[in-house]
Amino acid sequence: MAKRPSASTVQLIDTVEALEAKIARMRVAQEAFSHFSQEQVDRIFHAAATAANKARIPLARMAVEETGRGILEDKVIKNHYAAEYIYNAYKHTKTCGVVEHDEALGITKVAEPIGIVGAVIPTTNPTSTAIFKCLISLKTRNAILISPHPAAAKCTIAAAQIVLDAAIAAGAPEEIIGWVDTPSIELTNVVMRDVDIILATGGPGMVKAAYSSGKPALGVGAGNTPVVIDETADIKLAVSSIIHSKTFDNGMICASEQSVTVLDSIYDAVKDEFVRRGCYVVKPGQELEALREAMFKNGALDHRIPGMAAAKIAELAGIEVPAKTKILIVETTSTDPEKEEFSHEKLSPVLAMYHAATYEEAVQKAEHLVLAGGPGHTASLYVHPSERQKIALFHDCMKACRIVINTPSSQGGIGDLYNFGMLPSLTLGCGSWGNNSVSENVGVKHLLNIKTVAERRENMLWFRAPEKVYFKKGSTPVALAELKDVMGKKRAFIVTDQFLFKNGNTRAIEAKLDEMGIQHDCFYDVEPDPSLTSARAGAAQMRLFEPDVIIAIGGGSAMDAAKVMWMMYEHPDADFEDMAMDFMDIRKRVYTFPKMGEKAYFIAVPTSSGTGSEVTPFAIITDKETGIKWPLADYALLPNMAIVDVDNAMTAPRGLTAASGIDVMTHAIESYVSIMASDYTRGLSMKAAKLVFEYLPASYERGAQDPIARENMHNASCMAGMAFANAFLGVNHSMAHKLGAFHHLPHGIANAVLLTRVMRYNAAEAPVKMGTFSQYPYPNARAAYAEMARFCGIQGVDDAEVFENFISALETLKDTIGVKKTIQEYGVDEAYFLETLDEMCEQAFNDQCTGANPRYPLISEIRELFLDAYYGREPQSYEV
Structure with a gap:
């Protein structure tokens, strides 16, 4: 392996000053490298891997000669693996620039290098680990500064030099790989201090130092891999696999087996198989104690033992074994590392062997061994593949990040040899169990900074309404005819209140059901403020009757109660606390409502023109024992059919009509x-508002004498309901809910006394906070109010004047229908109002409606709105 002179070999890095100068040069090189294209990087990556692969034999020989550890042929395999498998795993991986783009979501992910990687290399795998770390650094456009183990410095530097030379020849900057020529604790500390990330492989002390350096570190903990051999296992496979793994490079792979626990029923067979395959079982007593004394000094593994052959270790202990002995097996009982040194990681072909009476006991012993000596690393199980429960128990109990089944753990743990979804690596993370920052095999993704570029996108919206909405005066019997003609329904359950039942509002529907031969039952005990008690009573009656259609007749209370009964009928175990959980986005809520309609079809027939509940997914139910109101909101509660027939709402009294x-x-x-x-909801909102301006005064004054006004108000109620079922409401309703709950104001009246004040508040062009939703670009409520006003026939020279005229028109409308000006005028006690004010404000802020308000309210602002509405104060300026 002839070396060419390079900047890296001209000056020895053996002092702090030389190292600091080296790091400065490497920073310049890395900055240049950070601008390379993916094509350039991949060419360098390929050339470096190829060069390392070609040098696998001489590098292996150097490692054995310098360290005196391991097996030449196995080190060749490790070098080969570090070059070929790492290249193959990442040759197509994008590591430069844009690595991911999703146009629909507006997300772009951009890979950037971290800078200089500080790589601490162990004496156990000095050349293969150096190759591995250099390659993944080059692939990610990082520089790498290597701190070799003093006992393996020459071979480690030789491996790095080969990779560097090939990388430079392929176009990499000359200082992109560096190393410390004369390793020392002082220089290693400088490396850890001055690099950008530490990739540490070695003993626990070194790994702890890396994590304590103040720099990001990818350190890996010690391994103490336990093996369990179940009685269902293939014994020959298990024993051969363990020997194959444990003898590989004389046991220096950190994932290699350190102990084996065998069930009593097969213990002797397993032991015999080990002996038949060339292992030696150490005799208890003198031999075992001699081995203990040779291998451990002051309770710790002697530094000479890692990578030493089994026969050589036996020779140190004065034990006579065949020269080709593969593994020394020590039979022992204690899994406590304080009491039994052989329960430790041994990094050599020495294996502790335990008995277990049951599978559960074997798993417990393995679990203890993992936690005691190698938490988070690797655990191994041999079992028949069909024993899924045993496999599940094993992986549930093991605090290990790699669990290999029927696999040599050395080769299985490093990945891509006996499994093909685990990335190949020579740095194996142990997660928090091993005090590591990673719990997987370290690879290129751990050496990249990923920038996520998120462009603004608008959420998908929706428009959801009942499957069928029938309207027009007299439509009820025609719509109900579908129950027989189209759906084949047989049993109908009617839900209403006592007033409507006694007033005969259900008779026409019952007559139609009788005509069609549909059996029916009726629950008519719904209160004005429907309670959980009555809902449960109704659901119990439903379960006895077993309807296939539910018909809710009434105002919001009857329809809300019927929706809750429907839920209880279809899903008796429904949890109202979970269902009532607030959400920011109904599509992302924590609780998922169960599917509805599998037992009964739901029909809503409104008898008042206000709530729109017949077309909304909302219901409110009160637990009178606790005083808790459960506001339920989910499209699962949307009726299947709405019948908007003014014949069912013709006799509403004036007070109800106004509210x-x-x-x-x-x-x-x-x-x-x-x-x-x-745009899908605004058209409905505008038309509903225009109809209210045009027809509410007449509906209020003339009632049933003006059926056209009544019908238009009935339609307006349904259209507004469909609008807010999809667009939701705002803080006006949030506050009105609390006035109703604390002071028993009718809901419509509570809304009315707040309405124009909330509108002024929302119309501020410079609010303290605006609502959060991607469709809402900037405060624009005043323009929206003005747009609605113009549709309703209200004019002005600009939006500001139109808005003021809109406010005036609404005040006139409220006067016409008898709405009072203040909360106080409705008899709400001042002392009690002030006493409850803070709680009302907090609850209004937390109300489900608040999130859709165009201005995001502060609790202090809600307080001022309440006080304005109570005393009739002139509203302050709501601008910042």
């Missing part, structure tokens, strides 16, 4: 300015 009508307006306005609004 529900202004609720419709609030739904329309809030859904229009929601950060999740879209």
Whole structure:
């Protein structure tokens, strides 16, 4: 292996000053290398791997001669593996520039080198580890500075020199690989101090030093691989595999087996097979103690032992064994490293052997050995492949990052020889169990900084409504005819409240069901504020009746209660606390609602023109024992059919007409300015608002005497419901929910007294915080309000004037239908209001509706809005 003179060999790196100067030159080289293309890097990577591969035999010979450890032929294999397998694994891997791009998601990932890699090389694998680390550094456009083990410096530097020369010939900068010529603790500390990342392979002390250096480190812990041989295992396969692994380079691979635990039922057979294959079982007593004394000094492995042949170790102990003995087997019982040195990592062809009465006991012993001597490294099991439960128990119990089954652990652990999904590596991470930063085989990805370039993208939106929405006066019996003619339904369950039941609102539906021969039952105990108690009672009645269709008739309360009963009927074990969990994005929520409709088809028939519940995925239920309201929101709760027939809503009283009508307006306005609004929802919002302006006064004043006004309000309610079912609402509703919960204001009235104040708050051009959603680019609520106002016929010279005229028109509408100006005017006690104010504010902030508001509210701002609405104060400026 003739060397050509290079900058790396002109000056010996044997002092701190020389090393610091070397590092400075390497930084210049790495900076230049960082701009190389993937094509240039791959050419260098190929040339370096080829050169290392060609030198595998002389490098192996150098390693054996210099260290006096291991087996020449096996070191040849390790060098071959480090060159060929590493090249093959990464030859097509992108490591330069853009390595990944997803146009749809707007994500680009860009690979950048880390800088200078500090590589500490062990005496056990001095040339193969050097080749491996140099190659993955070159592939990732990093420089690498090697600190060899003093007992293997010459062969380590020779390996690095060969890779460097080939890399330079292929176009790499001359100083891209460097090394310390005369290793010392002082110089190794400088390497760790001045490089950008440390790739440390060696003893626990060195690895700990790397992690303590203050620099990112990829250090790997000690191995103490335990093996379990189950009674279902192929004994010949197991024993031959263990010998193949344990004798490879005289046991210096850190993943090699250190102990074997065998079930009693096959113990003698396994022991005999080991002997038949050329192993020697150390006799208990004098021989065992002599071996212990030869191998361990003060409880630690003697430095001469790693890589020494079995016969040579026996000779040190004065034990006579055949010259070609493969493994020395020590039968022992204790797995405690404080009591039994043979339970340690031995890095030599010496194997501890344990009994186990049961498989579970064998696993426990293996688990203890892993934790005691090599946490996180490797564990091995021999078992019949069909014994999946035993395999599962083993991998569940082992605190090891590599679990190899029916495989020589040395060759299996380094990857790509007996398995083909584990990347090849000569640096094996042990995870947190071994105090390592990685739990896998180290490779090129660990030497890259990946920059993620994320371009703004808009979320996919949706528009979801019931499968069928029937509308027009008199449509109820026509729509219900489908139950028999199309669906073949046989049993209908009606949910309503006592007032509607006694008032005869269900009779026409019951008559139609009778006409079609569909059996029916009715639950009519829904309260105005539906409770969990009544929902459970209704669900219990459902389970007895076993309906295949549920018909909810009423306002929001009846429909909410019916939705909850539907859920309980189909999924009795549903957890309301989980279902009511708040979410930021309904598609990403933690809780997944169960699928609905497998037992019963759900039909919603509104009798008031306000909530829009017949077309929304929302329901609110109250646990009166705890006082907790469970707001449920999920498209699983969306009715299958809505029948929007004004015949079912013709007799609503004036108070309800006013409250529900202004609720419709609030739904329309809030859904229009929601950060999740879209062209699909805005059209519905605008039309609903226009209908409310045109028809609510007449519906309020004339009631059933003006069926056209009533019908248009009924349609407006449904359209606004579809809009907010998809765009959601805002802080107006969040605050109204709390006024209702704490002070029992009707929901529509609570919305009404807040509406124009919240609109002014949202219309600020420079709010303290805006809502967070990719579709919402900047504060634009005022322009949105003005756009809606113009559609409703309200004009002005600019958006500001149109907005003010919109506010005036809404105040006039509220006056027309008898909405009072303040919360106080509704009889809410001042002292109690102030006492509950802080809790209301916090709960309103945390309400599910708040997240879609165009202005993200501070709790202090919600407080001021509440106080303004209570006292009727002139609103302050809501600009920053």
